[in-house]
Amino acid sequence: xxxxxxxxxxxxxxxxxxxxxxxxxxxxxxxxxxxxxxxxxxxxxxxxxxxxxxxxxxxxxxxxxxxxxxxxxxxxxxxxxxxxxxxxxxxxxxxxxxxxxxxxxxxxxxxxxxxxxxxxxxxxxxxxxxxxxxxxxxxxxxxxxxxxxxxxxxxxxxxxxxxxxxxxxxxxxxxxxxxxxxxxxxxxxxxxxxxxxxxxxxxxxxx
Amino acid sequence: xxxxxxxxxxxxxxxxxxxxxxxxxxxxxxxxxxxxxxxxxxxxxxxxxxxxxxxxxxxxxxxxxxxxxxxxxxxxxxxxxxxxxxxxxxxxxxxxxxxxxxxxxxxxxxxxxxxxxxxxxxxx
Numbered sequence: 622x623x624x625x626x627x628x629x630x631x632x633x634x635x636x637x638x639x640x641x642x643x644x645x646x647x648x649x650x651x652x653x654x655x656x657x658x659x660x661x662x663x664x665x666x667x668x669x670x671x672x673x674x675x676x677x678x679x680x681x682x683x684x685x686x687x688x689x690x691x692x693x694x695x696x697x698x699x700x701x702x703x704x705x706x707x708x709x710x711x712x713x714x715x716x717x718x719x720x721x722x723x724x725x726x727x728x729x730x731x732x733x734x735x736x737x738x739x740x741x742x743x744x745x746x747x748x749x750x751x752x753x754x755x756x757x758x759x760x761x762x763x764x765x766x767x768x769x770x771x772x773x774x775x776x777x778x779x780x781x782x783x784x785x786x787x788x789x790x791x792x793x794x795x796x797x798x799x800x801x802x803x804x805x806x807x808x809x810x811x812x813x814x815x816x817x818x819x820x821x822x823x824x825x826x827x828x
Numbered sequence: 829x830x831x832x833x834x835x836x837x838x839x840x841x842x843x844x845x846x847x848x849x850x851x852x853x854x855x856x857x858x859x860x861x862x863x864x865x866x867x868x869x870x871x872x873x874x875x876x877x878x879x880x881x882x883x884x885x886x887x888x889x890x891x892x893x894x895x896x897x898x899x900x901x902x903x904x905x906x907x908x909x910x911x912x913x914x915x916x917x918x919x920x921x922x923x924x925x926x927x928x929x930x931x932x933x934x935x936x937x938x939x940x941x942x943x944x945x946x947x948x949x950x951x952x
Contacts (some may be wrong), residue, residue, distance in 0.1 A: 740933060746914065747914045760886070
């Protein structure tokens with residue numbers, strides 16, 4: 622199946638499928654997040670765009686964001702990227718420590734964040750794997766604290782080194798607490814497979 | 829408990845949780861590894877009674893390490909502990925010889941019950 626049409630736009634059926642994968646992925650992740658944080662996750666509308674449009678994103682971050690990279694391994698190429706607001710990450714660290722009844726020193730906080738990303742990523746990929754029947758392995762590739770738009774520029778440059786065409790499935794989310802307080806746009810989960818990997822993801826769903 | 833347990837996880841936080849649960853379960857002979865290479869060396873040299881093995885490590889992100897351990901010692905008692913919840917991968921792990929698969933985040937009670945089941949041979 623052609624991923625891009627003759628004018629270079631993402632094929633509409635491919636878009637629909639990736640949109641759904643972004644939806645179910647974050648849907649499954651929301652269950653894990655709920656268990657860890659005791660909050661409800663409100664999932665945004667997935668955006669499916671070519672990777673070169675990432676750098677045109679208008680993310681005017683007024684605070685630092687934490688970005689966590691996980692690279693696909695084995696059968697797929699590309700990355701999963703988490704861009705999370707710093708204050709949300711601080712809360713994650715606190716909640717995870719409370720949940721496990723362990724105190725974390727500064728050096729362990731990075732480990733907690735990474736573990737959080739592992740769990741959310743695994744839940745996301747569990748859903749995608751169930752849909753596609755593909756075994757999806759990832760490996761942590763990096764963690765940065767910086768402005769969100771820098772991360773996305775890096776994503777573009779990084780993915781461009783290995784494969785010039787990749788598709789970004791970007792799903793943002795908000796958090797709702799039991800007291801009805803809602804914090805908007807606390808993070809984005811970005812699935813960034815290269816073109817060949819998109820073909821592998823799509824193929825089982827087009828039969 | 830006399831059993832020697834090898835915990836393999838690159839995340840310090842995850843190892844801390846496992847250690848705490850193991851201590852609460854009476855296991856005081858626990859060794860740790862943070863990479864596949866280190867884990868394999870400890871597996872060969874220390875001969876643990878039980879291995880708690882994460883799939884995602886800096887130098888191994890699939891079931892290769894599990895397969896190498898099972899090849900080295902076919903009766904090894906290995907429990908996968910991973911955030912990966914994909915059923916295909918869980919099935920693959922069990923077919924490759926893991927005795928059980930615990931998906932993170934896990935509760936201490938479930939964690940220890942699984943460990944005791946495996947050590948006592950109730951899970952094959």
